């Protein structure tokens with residue numbers, strides 16, 4: 019089960035197998051057709067492929083599932099990105115009159131990447147992750163998932179592991195897909211609390227009254243904070259880390275705590291002292307807005323969104339079930355029911371699932387398979403079903419199926435409502 | 444067809460109907476005939492007003508007293524309606540100015556004329572809608588609540604309120620979603636429930652309670668919903684007007700006038716590089732210390748140190764460099780030579796970055812909104828996040844770090860104090876202007892800063908030689924006083940037109956298609 023057996027040099031050999039026998043085309047097509055309600059929804063969708071040596075092919079589009087399959091099996095992309103649904107077929111974007119080719123709709127997406135947390139995690143940096151800092155992703159998912167459902171009323175959220183160091187969220191509700199750029203950016207800003215770049219020390223500032231969204235987010239953060247930050251990251255252990263935390267406090271509290279910390283070395287107790295000091299100050303000062311402890315928790319744990327990814331309708335995002343070329347891991351859906359148990363290091367790699375197939379196809383068999391396809395898709399289809407089911411990919415495809423079923427159910431509900439309305443006329 | 448000779452008499456009744464309220468939703472196009480002189484004069488005045496709105500919006504926070512005061516002054520001097528009651532006694536006493544009713548007529552007609560001039564392209568529409576919205580927001584907010592309600596009635600604007608039960612259930616949440624609310628304020632006020640998409644400004648700033656996709660808006664913020672309505676209608680109307688445009692464009696009296704009006708909006712266009720090719724790559728280092736505004740100096744430094752800039756930084760800095768005159772080849776060379784010192788090799792650079800640089804210069808792709816960013820854009824949009832160095836240091840840096848930086852640039856302690864005070868008051872551009880004055884050893888910059896490239900040009904002018912500077916100094920207005928001096932100059936067609944001042948303009952309403 020170890021991942022050390024993935025070697026990126028093998029990718030060119032593994033990809034054809036993956037795209038021929040394992041990639042869940044029918045679910046994928048079912049997803050992006052959205053029940054076929056609006057015309058050309060799948061056909062006008064942009065796909066972009068990254069091929070060997072970082073060759074980047076934008077504006078791919080396909081008329082049918084079969085078309086998509088054939089192309090993917092021919093190109094064997096290292097990475098697949100999904101873009102917007104356009105006014106015309108993206109593959110013909112050069113032939114339409116300039117200015118008329120426009121991005122119309124796309125899922126509302128979120129991209130959370132561990133590299134954006136570099137100033138607040140001590141365990142790893144840059145592209146590295148470990149099970150300790152993965153908690154940050156868990157927190158991010160919990161907070162955003164709640165807000166997108168309860169505050170914004172969305173229902174169909176697909177959370178996906180990016181394959182390396184982050185997670186993506188695809189909000190697939192019809193209302194979300196139709197959001198304007200302005201609305202997307204308003205949602206993203208509503209959800210952003212950590213502000214400021216390299217030139218800012220204090221990145222979270224709360225003011226009175228604390229908005230319900232922030233209170234709700236704090237509930238999540240508090241649930242994880244002690245275990246994650248104080249124990250796991252040893253936030254109040256080393257001198258450097260203590261100094262960093264204290265720099266977020268006003269002078270008087272800072273000095274008081276420096277004194278206390280000379281004798282008090284236990285990190286948990288240190289945190290308690292910090293909270294007490296802040297609370298005391300809050301009661302002595304009439305003016306509101308003394309939320310230093312909460313601000314620290316948020317600065318260290320609150321999800322850091324790449325707002326630009328969410329804003330644009332035409333922004334590309336790595337597709338679910340795409341492979342991460344560096345780690346070989348598949349971008350799989352995440353089950354929120356077992357979120358706390360999700361372990362990125364247990365996500366199957368392409369080498370693993372390819373091994374799990376009985377045996378790799380020989381060249382002859384491969385050729386036969388292609389013929390098979392052309393003649394009787396039926397049996398080819400059945401073959402594939404059997405194929406992925408015998409690998410560790412199966413449970414993730416099942417999850418994807420459940421997600422699609424839920425969407426189909428609410429589409430049906432919508433249609434019933436509409437036809438009921440029509441009957442009334 | 445459009446200029447039929449048929450005359451319409453506007454009855455007193457109609458006037459009352461149209462101009463009964465000091466604020467309009469501009470649902471009805473003007474029905475009367477109007478002379479070319481009046482047409483032109485109204486249009487120019489409204490354009491001045493909109494430019495004033497734009498300039499003030501850059502320099503002041505829109506809710507401050509200063510902003511309101513300055514804008515009020517513009518209203519009075521340009522003769523637009525501001526008072527709530529028509530023809531009250533005080534105005535008839537100062538008989539010199541136009542009456543309230545005349546002002547309202549001007550407001551009405553001038554708005555519709557500018558619709559004609561500003562419906563033509565996406566950019567023009569966006570600008571016009573933005574300014575008209577700011578104008579409307581200001582005027583609506585200034586109304587007494589009685590007149591607000593009257594305005595809603597008159598224009599048939601009805602929004603869903605929530606029941607007292609629901610209000611009671613959500614009391615806690617509603618209180619903690621608005622500043623300064625208590626249980627009683629919640630009980631007293633109506634709350635409107637609208638899809639969150641209709642109240643984006645409140646959503647963005649988390650000033651409203653959200654539940655299940657709906658925003659719960661207290662009556663005091665109703666302007667948000669009304670404004671959203673205003674925008675939707677105006678943008679629809681502009682699209683419709685654009686369709687009747689060919690008719691307007693074939694009118695040789697109107698066409699030059701409208702074109703002139705629409706050209707007047709952008710101010711200086713910094714994407715037109717007069718000095719193209721005049722800057723060599725070796726000069727950039729010294730220039731960045733002498734003539735770059737702080738935002739660009741910071742980006743330049745970060746690029747040199749890290750051999751990389753993230754997307755936001757590349758855009759802000761790249762377009763600025765284009766604006767100061769770098770050619771495409773220079774830009775490619777500049778970015779490549781820096782990036783390959785870091786983690787990116789030449790091959791990767793050509794694949795991943797060169798495209799976007801050519802894009803900035805309009806060589807790839809078709810969308811061409813690639814003018815260098817104004818201060819307003821830098822300050823308001825796309826704030827920097829982790830790993831970013833773009834943005835405006837006066838706005839986005841911690842005051843403490845800003846102070847250190849200014850100290851390291853050897854600014855006097857007194858000067859630094861002044862800058863930090865301006866920053867505290869959220870006058871970022873004025874702070875930047877002060878920085879300009881201090882670093883160029885002058886008392887008064889003599890211009891009103893709104894663009895990093897303007898900063899650069901003014902600096903070069905000062906450092907480059909005295910003659911030009913003298914001439915500039917004759918325009919003494921400082922800072923915001925000169926908003927109306929930015930006015931569009933007199934249209935070239937004016938001379939010609941005055942001779943036909945008696946000409947009848949025909950029915951304006953014929954240009955505005957019904958839905």
Ligand code: SF4
Pocket residue numbers: 736737738739817818821822834835836837871872875893894895898
């Ligand atoms: S005010 Fe304008 S020019 Fe000055 S630093 Fe800010 S963005 Fe740059």
Ligand SMILES: [Zn+2]
Pocket residue numbers: 139141142146147148149150151152
């Ligand atoms: Zn880690």
